[in-house]
Amino acid sequence: MENRSLGRGRVSVPAVGLGTWRRLEAAAAAGRHRELIDTAIAAGIRLVDTSPMYGAAERLLADALDGKRDQVVVADKVWTASPEEGVVQLARAVNWYGGRVDLMQIHNLVAWPAHLPMLEAARAQGRVGLIGATHYSSAAFPELVDLMATGRIDTVQVPYNPLQREVERTILPLAEELGLGVLLMRPLGEGRLVRRQPSPAELAPLHAFGVTTWVQALIKWGLSDLRVHVSLAATAHPDRLLENAAAGSPPWFGPEERAYVLRLAGAH
Numbered sequence: 001m002e003n004r005s006l007g008r009g010r011v012s013v014p015a016v017g018l019g020t021w022r023r024l025e026a027a028a029a030a031g032r033h034r035e036l037i038d039t040a041i042a043a044g045i046r047l048v049d050t051s052p053m054y055g056a057a058e059r060l061l062a063d064a065l066d067g068k069r070d071q072v073v074v075a076d077k078v079w080t081a082s083p084e085e086g087v088v089q090l091a092r093a094v095n096w097y098g099g100r101v102d103l104m105q106i107h108n109l110v111a112w113p114a115h116l117p118m119l120e121a122a123r124a125q126g127r128v129g130l131i132g133a134t135h136y137s138s139a140a141f142p143e144l145v146d147l148m149a150t151g152r153i154d155t156v157q158v159p160y161n162p163l164q165r166e167v168e169r170t171i172l173p174l175a176e177e178l179g180l181g182v183l184l185m186r187p188l189g190e191g192r193l194v195r196r197q198p199s200p201a202e203l204a205p206l207h208a209f210g211v212t213t214w215v216q217a218l219i220k221w222g223l224s225d226l227r228v229h230v231s232l233a234a235t236a237h238p239d240r241l242l243e244n245a246a247a248g249s250p251p252w253f254g255p256e257e258r259a260y261v262l263r264l265a266g267a268h
Contacts, residue, residue, distance in 0.1 A: 001044040001248040004229040006181030007130040007154035011102065013073050015223050016248035017047035018241070019185065019234030020057040024050070028060050032238060037064035039238035041071050043245040049157070049183065049232050051077040051107050052089050062096035069098045075157075075183070077134065079107035083114040090118065094127050105132035105157060109143055116152060130154040136185065138166035148174055155181035157232075160222050161189045162265035172227045184222045184231045193218055198264045205260065209251050214264075215240075219247035221261045226252070 001014040018040050027033040040048070050057045058076060065072055076093045078086045093101050104119055106112045112133060122128040132155035135144050147153060148171075156175060158167045164186065175182050188194050197214050211217045215233075222231050233244040253261070 001245055002250055006103070006183075006229050008179040010154070011073060011130060011181075013047045013230055014044050014245075014248055015230060016045055016219065016245050017049055017073075017075070017183070017230045017232045018045050019232040020048065020050045020061060021053075021234055023234040024057040024060045024064075027238075028056070033060045034064045036235075036238050036241070037061070037068075037072075039241050040245075041068060043241045044248075045241060045245055046071065047073040047075055047103075047183075047230055047232075049075040052079045053077070053107060058093060058096060065097070073102040075103040075105060075132070076101050077105045077107035078115050078119070079110060081111045083111065083118070086111070086115045086118060090122060090127075094122075100127055100129065102129040103132055103155060104128045104130070105134050105155070108135050109133055109140055109147070112147060120152065130181070132157060132181070132183070134158070134183075134185070138164075141166065141169075141171055145170055145174060148178060148180060151178065153180070155183060155229075157183035157185055159186040160184045160225075160228065161187050161193060161218060162221060162262050162267040163189050163193065165267075168225075172225065176227045181229045182227055184228050187219050187222050187231045187233055188215065189218075193265055196266075202264055206253075206257065209253060209257065210246060210249060213243055215243060216247040217261050217264070219244060220253060221258055223248060224253035224258055 003012045005012050027036045074097045078089050119131045131153045134157035160167050219231050
């Protein structure tokens with residue numbers, strides 16, 4: 001899997017990461033959360049994204065990383081309107097993940113003016129590696145652009161898939177200009193894009209790019225925009241991780257192939 005650099009080159013990570021929203025708890029319910037993380041590591045996936053918003057996912061991830069913390073880049077989040085609770089969330093994450101969170105993000109821009117100085121202090125102390133911000137809604141992108149322009153964050157996490165391309169207007173160009181890392185959420189459109197699977201014949205033109213499944217085509221579509229650094233593909237099934245990880249290697253789609261995937265997805 002190809003490695004790409006986050007945060008002005010300070011952290012190198014493989015192009016496919018693992019999201020944990022709803023999925024790590026589902027794996028744990030089946031007694032497979034440790035297997036999921038072990039399989040991800042074996043597949044070459046090295047960045048795992050979580051949040052206090054994701055139920056017990058932070059704690060489950062910490063449990064699954066016992067003895068292998070140094071093999072994974074942990075991307076966690078602060079998610080609260082309370083500055084005091086933000087301090088508690090950071091301290092809890094730092095404790096869970098061996099004294100350091102590699103990437104600490106402000107989830108959905110909630111109370112970012114209050115949390116940012118706290119995270120900057122933690123970064124100066126070495127308790128946080130990189131600082132990021134996330135949002136799922138294009139309505140919040142003007143505010144995200146304002147934060148990016150301050151030069152005080154290292155990464156952004158935003159949705160990007162054939163049905164959600166709003167980031168192409170402002171977020172991706174500005175991230176490239178500023179040298180910010182971009183984490184791609186919702187590469188499968190929260191499942192909408194995989195409800196109708198193209199036929200094997202329709203996927204055949206993509207075989208030369210190492211694509212044999214529609215999921216791989218969608219993940220590679222996002223990563224073929226080289227302004228994107230990591231695609232966060234969430235799954236509760238260890239056997240799907242190898243399929244996801246395989247999409248993180250070149251050759252990358254060119255404009256014709258990306259346009260072809262858009263047509264297969266029914267995007268206009």
